Amino acid sequence: MIEYNVKQGDTLRKIAVRFQVTTVQLCYRNNMSPEACLEPGTTLFVPDAVPTDQPRGETHSGCLHEYGWRELEEDRQSLPSSIFSEQIGISVLGKPIWLFRAGNGPKKIFFSGAWHGNEWLNTWLLMSFLHVFISKEESKERWYGVDPGAILQEVTLYAVPLVNPDGVELVQEGAHVLGKEKKNDVMQINGGMHDFRHWSANARGVDLNHQWPAGWKEEAAGSPDRPFPRHYGGEAPLTEPEAKAVYQLSMQEEFSHILALHSQGEEVYWGYSGLEPPESAELGNRLAAAGSFRPVADAGSSAGYKDWFIKTFRRPGFTIETGMGVNPLPPEASARIWITGVPLLLESLTFPDFTKKSRDITSAE
Ligand SMILES: [Zn+2]
Structure with missing residues (x-):
């Protein structure tokens, strides 16, 4: 048995994976609950490893522990040279x-993910997808019948896999990461609870997918009117730095179509108030068939990024709800998210170019 000093960024699962023990063994040995927050500086007793054939760390077909901004940074630094990274903004807490x-x-x-704190499995999905897609391109292999080399002649793929790094950190590590003053603020928003596993918002309690100028007022009228763990749209549209960063990118690049990844339900939402182009229904059906998801015309809500994209550009935009199970989805859900998500993401890369088409429609209006 060894003694381990808990560091910033540690979670029970990360420590368990590192030492090849189970979280149950860790909890039992330290007389703690699996939901307990790990304060940095705490000493944990780590039992001797039991022999296991489980692989260590993340693999591209499974996520063994929480994936957040630290893991993203590690992945970013080991990317193949044909994937470029660029900082497009900074979160409320400076990430x-x-x-x-x-x-x-x-x-x-454009692909985006982890708009909501408890949806970090989509960050892992998008980063793993990029890694494997590029490695297949380099080895000239097909992936589910798709030729990545041919796709990348036609397409420039943009991805912001972690829109809400602060929210994800809160969900994974709890409020102690924030320092005393900010901790009290978010604890208050969270109804005094230490448990942040259901937190969706950013660090100011604003829901980044309720922030968009597409029916914002109507949506705000039926949502919380002050900072809250979910669904609070802010004092006005696009007040939050994370949403602003995606807004500026979208205005600059004028994407042909976009996929905004959320969890959960295994559904594809393809419409917004009838403003989407007529092709959106068929394309939504194609995405749904590829992932074995259910196609849905309209969520009946507004002020989401996909809603704004459709309204502004009159091009196809999709909200993809990955995963199925208890909320929030645990790392064990990653295998199913991968198996269903990869064919869906690949299918979206074969869609026609809407850039010119919808410009013509807009100019005719
Ligand atoms: Zn979401």
């Missing part, structure tokens, strides 16, 4: 918001 880009084609496609 970088990273954009990744691959390919040189004229058709610009």
